[in-house]
Amino acid sequence: MPEAFVSGLNDNTRTKTIDLLNARLSDVISLAMAVKQAHWNLKGRGFIGVHELLDEVADRLRESSDMIAERAVILGGIARGTTEVVAEETTMTAYPVEETDLQAHVAALKERFLDVGAKIRAAAEEADDIGDSDVEDLFIEVSRQIDKDAWFIGANAAQA
Template identity: 65%
Template sequence: MPLDTRFVHGLEDNTRKTVIDLLNARLADMIALSLAVKQAHWNMKGRGFIGVHELLDDVVERLRESADLIAERAQIIGGVAEGTVDIAASRGEMERYPTDLVEVEDHVRALTERFADVGARIRKAIEESSDAGDADTEDLFTEVSRQVDKDAWFIGSNAPSR
């Protein structure tokens, strides 16, 4: 009996297409965010430098793991993971990271803002995955959201008290 092409991995074709597009949009954000973290890591100076510098290496590793989960999910459901830098630059929705920052606290502020922004889009992706009927992708985005929020908290905890 031939495979019913309307379904791949138990998902209807329109659900698959919607979710693959959603996964690739968030993959672009995760790539952009990881590159922003590396930009800060390479260029920061000032009070608290070493602790934040080392933290950012760990954060980048977790962002890359999350990006890998997102990319693999797109493949698993029959799509293509679009993870090149040029696609991330054109498709990502994260505000461009400034390249003229030097002080640790300026980088902390800029990163915290971008983590909040990307986190909000990931939470929206949770809802959109649910609406599309893909509970597994919804769960994946929930996992990624928790990690992004946690890393935002770690980074933001380095901001000076007011």
């Protein structure tokens, strides 16, 4: 394992935390790609508002994935975020690539946001259990953003 730049954690805790970070990194990257899939392909009444919103949501998910990946590296690990790793490691249900209906995209995204959000919250609890309050805080921050974006998507589409 590469040397950690900043950490008061023992090696066992760092290793567990890095594994936890990488597991959730795959899910957040997968969710960001699902949002872009919807952004590119959705059609229907209210299209432009949802289309533009999804670009912003994808940007925020990429920011979250950066925080997760950078923390893994700070702790002396490797951020595992290539498409090959994400395809193999994500726990998120595959996104329907043939969908075009705006409301169907909203429903598919809502399902995945709820799933990934729950896994992020569980990761926050696990980080607390293994003694890494910084990573717990990071996951709480990501969870709040995922919940907020899920609400934005649902609220915007409800008016479409």
